[in-house]
Amino acid sequence: MEASTLIGLVCNTALLVILGLVFDIIVLNPQFEKLSIKILTGIGFGLIGMAVMKTPWELIPGVFFDTRSVLLSLGGLFFGTVPTLIAVGMTGVLRFFQGGIGATTGIGMVMICCPTPSNMLFPMAEKAK
Numbered sequence: 001m002e003a004s005t006l007i008g009l010v011c012n013t014a015l016l017v018i019l020g021l022v023f024d025i026i027v028l029n030p031q032f033e034k035l036s037i038k039i040l041t042g043i044g045f046g047l048i049g050m051a052v053m054k055t056p057w058e059l060i061p062g063v064f065f066d067t068r069s070v071l072l073s074l075g076g077l078f079f080g081t082v083p084t085l086i087a088v089g090m091t092g093v094l095r096f097f098q099g100g101i102g103a104t105t106g107i108g109m110v111m112i113c114c115p116t117p118s119n120m121l122f123p124m125a126e127k128a129k
Helices: 003-027 035-053 068-079 081-098 103-113 115-128
Strands: 057-060 063-065
Touching (some): 003 035, 003 068, 035 068, 035 081, 068 081, 068 103
Antiparallel strands (some): 057 063
């Protein structure tokens, strides 16, 4: 394994750990129910997603592998719909501007895998409260 590949994976993992800390600090706070807090959380979540996308493993020019799908799927489950949709929009726009032969696939992946947990699983967790 090349050093650049290992560094990219370690950076992606570190960003996922940061997301866990953000969850622990923000979402477990009772004020998280406010829309303004959800929007700010979504922007922070999107920035973490964009940072993950800027440290990928590039197979060939334009084809990137990163932990964006893990980040957005788990974020949808734990943060809810509003922050996830903001993060999906931010990461989708970045992938569009990155271009390359994998851009369409990357944008499609963001659109398909991310709404699933936030729209199907999170409302069930809300009802359980």
